Amino acid sequence: MRLKDKIALITGSSQGIGRGIAERFAAEGADVVINYSGNAERAQEALRAVEAAGRRGLVVQADVGHTDGIRKLFATALETFGQLDILVNNAGVERHAPFWDVTESDFDKVLNVNLKGVFFATQEFVKHLLHTKRTGKIVNISSVHEELPFPNFTAYCASKGGVKMLTRNLSVELGPLGITINNIAPGAIETPINTTLLNDPVKLNALLGQIPLKRLGQTGDVASVAVFLASNDADYVTGSTYYVDGGLTWNYEEQ
Numbered sequence: 001m002r003l004k005d006k007i008a009l010i011t012g013s014s015q016g017i018g019r020g021i022a023e024r025f026a027a028e029g030a031d032v033v034i035n036y037s038g039n040a041e042r043a044q045e046a047l048r049a050v051e052a053a054g055r056r057g058l059v060v061q062a063d064v065g066h067t068d069g070i071r072k073l074f075a076t077a078l079e080t081f082g083q084l085d086i087l088v089n090n091a092g093v094e095r096h097a098p099f100w101d102v103t104e105s106d107f108d109k110v111l112n113v114n115l116k117g118v119f120f121a122t123q124e125f126v127k128h129l130l131h132t133k134r135t136g137k138i139v140n141i142s143s144v145h146e147e148l149p150f151p152n153f154t155a156y157c158a159s160k161g162g163v164k165m166l167t168r169n170l171s172v173e174l175g176p177l178g179i180t181i182n183n184i185a186p187g188a189i190e191t192p193i194n195t196t197l198l199n200d201p202v203k204l205n206a207l208l209g210q211i212p213l214k215r216l217g218q219t220g221d222v223a224s225v226a227v228f229l230a231s232n233d234a235d236y237v238t239g240s241t242y243y244v245d246g247g248l249t250w251n252y253e254e255q
């Protein structure tokens with residue numbers, strides 16, 4: 001077990017990649033704080049899965065797009081578990097629209113959850129580590145779009161590009177405290193965030209054609225890298241991005 005008796009808080013872990021990480025962390029011996037914003041039923045399913053692995057779980061409803069939600073999340077987690085060792089900033093949203101149609105409220109939603117949420121959840125976590133004089137590990141679920149353009153998703157790309165620089169910057173600032181921070185950049189993973197794409201055979205096949213490994217990723221593909229980055233095996237790793245994309249990012253084929 002690579003995370004034996006660690007306590008992990010995973011934002012947006014009722015479904016998708018966050019849920020996959022919650023289940024894998026529990027299987028590796030961690031207790032898990034499951035955070036969700038809208039779907040209480042799915043969060044309960046995630047809790048049952050963590051408990052079935054023999055670990056403690058806690059469900060906390062909170063919107064990480066606002067600092068009051070983040071404060072509530074950490075306060076509730078710490079009331080129950082007393083301490084945290086790992087933070088996975090996973091919660092993320094995207095909105096599809098041509099640049100000229102993007103509304104201010106969609107822009108704010110995307111940036112608040114994907115970038116501001118990562119910033120302030122990390123700040124709460126670091127304050128807790130400073131207060132308890134301990135080290136810890138931060139894993140951000142970014143995207144291949146921290147690097148790659150994604151037309152019609154400019155706010156999303158801007159948020160993920162921001163997470164890339166946040167991670168590099170904080171690796172320098174937090175390194176002396178023994179706190180590591182890394183990004184995982186998933187490509188096309190089969191999760192609810194891309195339901196529209198999954199239900200459109202033409203778009204799906206075009207995408208598969210661009211993935212050298214010729215399949216969509218599964219949440220477990222991301223969770224295994226998250227376990228590594230959250231474990232002592234990655235003690236000397238900080239400020240890096242790990243691509244989990246089946247080769248998508250660097251694929252170029254001349255027709």
Ligand code: BGC
Pocket residue numbers: 094142143144145150186187188189193194197
């Ligand atoms: C997005 C997905 C997209 C994938 C590959 C992810 O960051 O959330 O919607 O399919 O990147 O482009």
